[in-house]
Amino acid sequence: xxxxxxxxxxxxxxxxxxxxxxxxxxxxxxxxxxxxxxxxxxxxxxxxxxxxxxxxxxxxxxxxxxxxxxxxxxxxxxxxxxxxxxxxxxxxxxxxxxxxxxxxxxxxxxxxxxxxxxxxxxxxxxxxxxxxxxxxxxxxxxxxxxxxxxxxxxxxxxxxxxxxxxxxxxxxxxxxxxxxxxxxxxxxxxxxxxxxxxxxxxxxxxxxxxxxxxxxxxxxxxxxxxxxxxxxxxxxxxxxxxxxxxxxxxxxxxxxxxxxxxxxxxxxxxxxxxxxxxxxxxxxxxxxxxxxxxxxxxxxxxxxxxxxxxxxxxxxxxxxxxxxxxxxxxxxxxxxxxxxxxxxxxxxxxxxxxxxxxxxxxxxxxxxxxxxxxxxxxxxxxxxxxxxxxxxxxxxxxx
Amino acid sequence: xxxxxxxxxxxxxxxxxxxxxxxxxxxxxxxxxxxxxxxxxxxxxxxxxxxxxxxxxxxxxxxxxxxxxxxxxxxxxxxxxxxxxxxxxxxxxxxxxxxxxxxxxxxxxxxxxxxxxxxxxxxxxxxxxxxxxxxxxxxxxxxxxxxxxxxxxxxxxxxxxxxxxxxxxxxxxxxxxxxxxxxxxxxxxxxxxxxxxxxxxxxxxxxxxxxxxxxxxxxxxxxxxxxxxxxxxxxxxxxxxxxxxxxxxxxxxxxxxxxxxxxxxxxxxxxxxxxxxxxxxxxxxxxxxxxxxxxxxxxxxxxxxxxxxxxxxxxxxxxxxxxxxxxxxxxxxxxxxxxxxxxxxxxxxxxxxxxxxxxxxxxxxxxxxxxxxxxxxxxxxxxxxxxxxxxxxxxxxxxxxxxxxxxxxxxxxxxxxxxxxxxxxxxxxxxxxxxxxxxxxxxxxxxxxxxxxxxxxxxxxx
Numbered sequence: 014x015x016x017x018x019x020x021x022x023x024x025x026x027x028x029x030x031x032x033x034x035x036x037x038x039x040x041x042x043x044x045x046x047x048x049x050x051x052x053x054x055x056x057x058x059x060x061x062x063x064x065x066x067x068x069x070x071x072x073x074x075x076x077x078x079x080x081x082x083x084x085x086x087x088x089x090x091x092x093x094x095x096x097x098x099x100x101x102x103x104x105x106x107x108x109x110x111x112x113x114x115x116x117x118x119x120x121x122x123x124x125x126x127x128x129x130x131x132x133x134x135x136x137x138x139x140x141x142x143x144x145x146x147x148x149x150x151x152x153x154x155x156x157x158x159x160x161x162x163x164x165x166x167x168x169x170x171x172x173x174x175x176x177x178x179x180x181x182x183x184x185x186x187x188x189x190x191x192x193x194x195x196x197x198x199x200x201x202x203x204x205x206x207x208x209x210x211x212x213x214x215x216x217x218x219x220x221x222x223x224x225x226x227x228x229x230x231x232x233x234x235x236x237x238x239x240x241x242x243x244x245x246x247x248x249x250x251x252x253x254x255x256x257x258x259x260x261x262x263x264x265x266x267x268x269x270x271x272x273x274x275x276x277x278x279x280x281x282x283x284x285x286x287x288x289x290x291x292x293x294x295x296x297x298x299x300x301x302x303x304x305x306x307x308x309x310x311x312x313x314x315x316x317x318x319x320x321x322x323x324x325x326x327x328x329x330x331x332x333x334x335x336x337x338x339x340x341x342x343x344x345x346x347x348x349x350x351x352x353x354x355x356x357x358x359x360x361x362x363x364x365x366x367x368x369x370x371x372x373x374x375x376x377x378x379x380x381x382x383x384x385x386x387x388x389x390x391x392x393x394x395x396x397x398x399x400x401x402x403x404x405x406x407x408x409x410x411x412x
Numbered sequence: 413x414x415x416x417x418x419x420x421x422x423x424x425x426x427x428x429x430x431x432x433x434x435x436x437x438x439x440x441x442x443x444x445x446x447x448x449x450x451x452x453x454x455x456x457x458x459x460x461x462x463x464x465x466x467x468x469x470x471x472x473x474x475x476x477x478x479x480x481x482x483x484x485x486x487x488x489x490x491x492x493x494x495x496x497x498x499x500x501x502x503x504x505x506x507x508x509x510x511x512x513x514x515x516x517x518x519x520x521x522x523x524x525x526x527x528x529x530x531x532x533x534x535x536x537x538x539x540x541x542x543x544x545x546x547x548x549x550x551x552x553x554x555x556x557x558x559x560x561x562x563x564x565x566x567x568x569x570x571x572x573x574x575x576x577x578x579x580x581x582x583x584x585x586x587x588x589x590x591x592x593x594x595x596x597x598x599x600x601x602x603x604x605x606x607x608x609x610x611x612x613x614x615x616x617x618x619x620x621x622x623x624x625x626x627x628x629x630x631x632x633x634x635x636x637x638x639x640x641x642x643x644x645x646x647x648x649x650x651x652x653x654x655x656x657x658x659x660x661x662x663x664x665x666x667x668x669x670x671x672x673x674x675x676x677x678x679x680x681x682x683x684x685x686x687x688x689x690x691x692x693x694x695x696x697x698x699x700x701x702x703x704x705x706x707x708x709x710x711x712x713x714x715x716x717x718x719x720x721x722x723x724x725x726x727x728x729x730x731x732x733x734x735x736x737x738x739x740x741x742x743x744x745x746x747x748x749x750x751x752x753x754x755x756x757x758x759x760x761x762x763x764x765x766x767x768x769x770x771x772x773x774x775x776x777x778x779x780x781x782x783x784x785x786x787x788x789x790x791x792x793x794x795x796x797x798x799x800x801x802x803x804x805x806x807x808x809x810x811x812x813x814x815x816x817x818x819x820x821x822x823x824x825x826x827x828x829x830x831x832x833x834x835x836x837x838x839x840x841x842x843x844x845x846x847x848x849x850x851x852x853x854x855x856x857x858x859x860x861x862x863x864x865x866x867x868x869x870x871x872x873x874x
Contacts, residue, residue: 028844031605033851034612041858042422238863251624252631252813 041234048233056236059085060106061137065163066231069223071174071211072112073135073162076220080106087138087375089271093259094243098269100374105140111178114144114159123182125155129172130189133310134161137377145189148387153394155182161189168200169297174212176303184303187390188294192335192353193276193312193376197290263322266364270321270373272314280314283330286341295347307342308390309335310378311353313371316360350393352386359385413455414868415611415665416618418861424452425669428574432673438596442565445673449572453538456578460536467501468571470494471546475560475567478553491554498543505535510740538578540737544704545571548584551708558586566592575669579662581680581700591675598674609840610668612854617661619857621828623867624821625654628814636795636802640809644802648782650818651789653825656685658870659698664835679836685781685829688773689765690754693781701737705730716759723759728752738788743796747788754780774830 026032057063059082064074086099109115114135128134128146136144136159146159160175167188176184190197200208211219246254260272295305315332318324339351360370363381370382378386413420428448435441450461470493477490503511512528519526549567553560561567570592576583591598629650632643639647663680670677680699687693694702713726728749735748758765765773786803790796802809812818842850 028842028847029605030608030612030842030847030850031601033847034608034854037851037855038421038858041855045862232862235862238859238861240863241859242863246627248813250814251627251817254627254631 045232045234049228049231051233053231053233053236054080056233056240058082058091059088059138060104061088061132061135061163064106064108067220067223067227069112069211069219070214071171071208071219072223073160073164074108074112074114075223075227076108076110076112077117078106078108080104085138087271087372089259089273089376090374092255092273093261093271094246094248094253094255095259095261095271095374096247098261098271098374100372102138103140104138107141111175113175114141114161115146116141119156119158120178122156122180124158124179125153125182126185126187127158127160127172127176127179128187128189129160129167130308131161131191131194132163133191133377134159134189135163136161136383138372138375139380139383143380143383145383145387145390148384149390152387152391157187167197167294168205168208169294169301169303170205170208170212172298172303173301174208176301177212184301185306186298186303187306187308189308189310190338191310191312192315193273193279196284196287198287199290199293262317262324264317264364265320265322266367268367268373270313270317271375272317273376276312276314276376277325280312280318281325281328281331283328284334286334286337288341288345291342291347292345295345305347307347307349308386309339309349309351309353310386311335311356313376313378315353316356316371319357320361320364348393350390352389355389356382356385413452415662415669416615416857416861416867419455421858421861424448429672433600436596439565441595442563442569442592445569445574446565446572449569449574449577452574453572453577456537457534460539463501463536463539464542464572465568467498467543467546468568469564470497471550471571472561472564472567474550475553476562478550479560479562487554491550494550495547498547502539502543505533505539507736507740509533541580541582542571542577544582544701545576545585547708548582548704552584552586558589561585573670573675575666575673575675576677579659579666580698581663581666581677582704583677583700587678588670588675595674600674603671603674603676606840607668607671609842609850610664610671610835612668612850613835614661614664614666614668615857616850616853617657617664618867619860620853621821621825622654622658622661623860625650625657625818625825626867628812628818628821629654632812633789633795633799636798638810639799639802639807639812641802641805641807643809643812643815644799644807646812646815646818646822648786648789648799648803650822652685652778652782652785653822653829655785655788655870656681656829657825660834667835681834682836683829683834685778686774687777688770689762689777690751690758690780693777694751694755701734705734705737709733720759724756727755727759731755743787743790743793746796747784750784750787754784778830 052063053066054063060074060080063080064078067075069076081104083103084101085104086101090096090099106114107116109117109119111120126149128149134145141147144159146157146161149157158175158179160172167186172186214222243255245251248256258274260274260277262270262272264270291307298305315335318327318332335351335353339349342349356370363370368381370378370385372379413424428444432441432444432448435444450464453464454461474490474494478487481487481490509530512530516527516530519528549558549560549570552558570585570588573583573588629647632639633647633651636644636647660681667677667679678700682696682699684693684696687696710726710730713729714722715726716723718726729752731752732745732748735744735746735751738744738747768776783800786799787796790799
């Protein structure tokens with residue numbers, strides 16, 4: 014009898030909120046912790062998120078990884094939680110030992126140029142053989158190293174760190190700058206120091222640091238919960254709170270096209286040029302005997318705004334940022350190519366056929382856009398005659 | 413840092429709790445509470461910690477002065493200096509730009525071409541609460557209601573007590589003085605379950621009710637011009653329950669956290685939607701604020717001791733100040749004046765009002781409160797006008813996204829707000845099946861919090 018009462022009391026003391034809730038918190042914490050040891054690939058819709066997770070310092074992505082997804086879709090459809098507007102496509106994304114999007118063998122080949130910049134360089138929604146660097150390599154017959162990363166801003170120390178690991182045939186950096194990206198400013202002393210520190214870290218430490226950061230900052234449980242939220246905030250059960258991040262517009266041919274809301278706002282604002290970064294980049298690369306070639310890439314909104322139904326009017330002094338930047342860079346004797354006129358003309362031509370240079374559901378250019386950009390750069394390739402004619406790179410032949 | 417954030421639940425609370433109960437003795441616990449309060453506060457903006465420290469120091473020194481001096485002149489100085497300083501801080505950060513903007517409107521009328529610059533000010537979070545903590549301390553010390561403490565750390569721990577720091581309740585020193593005094597003898601387990609019970613209920617009120625309602629009405633109100641009459645009423649009704657469960661939820665979590673650390677914080681909401689008249693509602697709504705204004709503004713003005721006209725004046729001044737306390741905006745002034753008017757009218761018709769059946773009194777009180785909330789929620793006079801116009805003239809309008817979810821949540825919210833006992837009326841002795849249900853609901857809250865940035869509490873902006 015006494016034992017039974019004791020058990021009963023024990024059961025009662027366990028079933029108290031002061032015990033159950035802390036236990037629940039602990040269990041949830043442990044589940045979160047446990048899931049962090051697992052791959053997040055099944056929870057991602059594209060390579061970007063999956064391969065950023067364990068990125069070592071100084072690298073763009075997790076090194077030596079291959080990510081494949083047969084049903085990848087655009088960042089804007091994901092950002093705005095608009096599943097009906099997704100354009101599904103297959104994506105294969107391979108990284109080399111340095112953590113950049115290149116075939117692993119590229120480290121054993123002679124590199125003619127380093128292509129640096131943001132996601133337009135990395136290639137979003139396109140497979141390995143369709144990135145800008147691959148296209149350029151194919152067209153030119155030489156190897157172009159893809160050093161694109163999510164950090165849009167390029168720091169020469171990072172380029173040098175990559176360059177030290179490559180066999181360079183020539184010392185050319187092609188810097189892609191996309192309209193809509195943040196206006197770059199020279200890095201702080203701390204950032205330069207961090208870049209140098211990362212470059213000097215032993216490989217094993219860098220990899221471990223990347224994994225640790227991924228473990229601490231990326232929670233698969235958070236991704237799962239985020240997915241659940243998006244399923245509920247779908248615009249019918251609850252208002253879609255994500256939709257405000259994108260602008261859904263209609264093209265003259267009736268096709269819907271998504272744009273990033275901030276990009277649209279930026280385009281219609283007067284933005285002041287800031288040339289400090291470009292001057293600093295040129296001078297710093299020069300010190301290391303690198304030439305700089307700048308390629309200016311128009312944002313999707315700039316290209317397709319003329320073809321939108323109910324487009325916003327353009328006020329004087331807005332929408333010409335790249336043109337002004339191009340002129341300013343020329344004045345600074347920095348070789349520059351502005352892709353805006355070329356891509357605008359091509360976009361108009363292809364639109365008549367119902368074809369596009371940018372994904373309808375993504376910020377980035379698609380396979381066609383990438384190929385056209387490569388062709389335009391080919392026309393202005395600063396080293397075309399000097400370095401890219403002798404050997405034909407096997408990498409360039411690889412699809 | 414928000415109570416409904418993972419950082420709070422997984423890092424701040426466990427560390428603060430475990431260290432607090434590992435320490436023995438008053439002084440180490442005061443020190444720890446003060447440190448944790450400042451750490452908690454620094455998550456918003458560490459720079460404003462100095463402001464809080466300044467206000468604390470000035471009030472503490474004034475308290476020491478009141479202990480030391482008995483001459484009326486010096487004692488008055490010990491009250492006036494810190495209260496003026498606190499109000500100056502509050503005035504500068506909260507009302508500075510409001511005053512400048514209004515002056516800039518008035519100056520051309522006076523023939524001046526000068527315009528005063530609008531300052532780029534950030535309102536330090538919780539300033540409306542902790543300055544009121546220190547003001548009550550000084551005035552109560554002056555009045556002899558409390559004996560000022562000689563222990564600076566204890567006072568700093570009181571002002572920065574994290575559970576009540578940023579959105580109240582406005583706990584007076586006398587209300588928790590005893591708990592501070594016996595902090596070394598507090599029993600960790602005696603109120604633990606009650607504390608968690610308050611905390612869990614507060615979390616459910618915030619995350620499952622208030623935030624769900626907000627998810628539907630906020631986007632709808634952002635396009636208020638397109639609302640139908642039915643949607644406008646649903647939005648205002650939704651806001652009434654949102655603001656109640658948001659703030660009552662926060663207060664319950666604060667009380668629960670207090671219990672976990674051996675403090676009994678006072679009740680801040682006493683089922684206000686069960687009120688039978690507007691005076692009753694204000695006795696039940698944000699009790700710590702309304703009692704502050706009652707004790708430190710309304711009574712010193714004369715309260716209801718004078719003529720009807722004087723009482724009306726006192727009510728109006730008090731309620732306009734209550735409105736203004738919520739923010740530097742003429743809308744809040746109008747909201748306060750509206751509440752003042754209701755209180756005055758209620759005093760005039762009290763006898764007839766009380767002859768109404770109770771359900772009618774409650775319904776009418778709630779209805780009048782709703783109209784005030786339409787003003788309170790609006791972002792400007794245009795929106796307030798449009799909202800009230802849509803509510804009282806027929807507009808077909810577009811269907812509201814999430815209306816079904818809103819109606820279900822509102823039904824649940826109404827049931828809880830109008831008929832269920834409040835957290836101070838329940839015994840917090842739960843059967844295993846209730847505990848299991850709470851655990852499931854709390855688990856859902858946690859899962860929700862994992863995937864979404866925690867929604868800030870409405871009252872944080874005040």
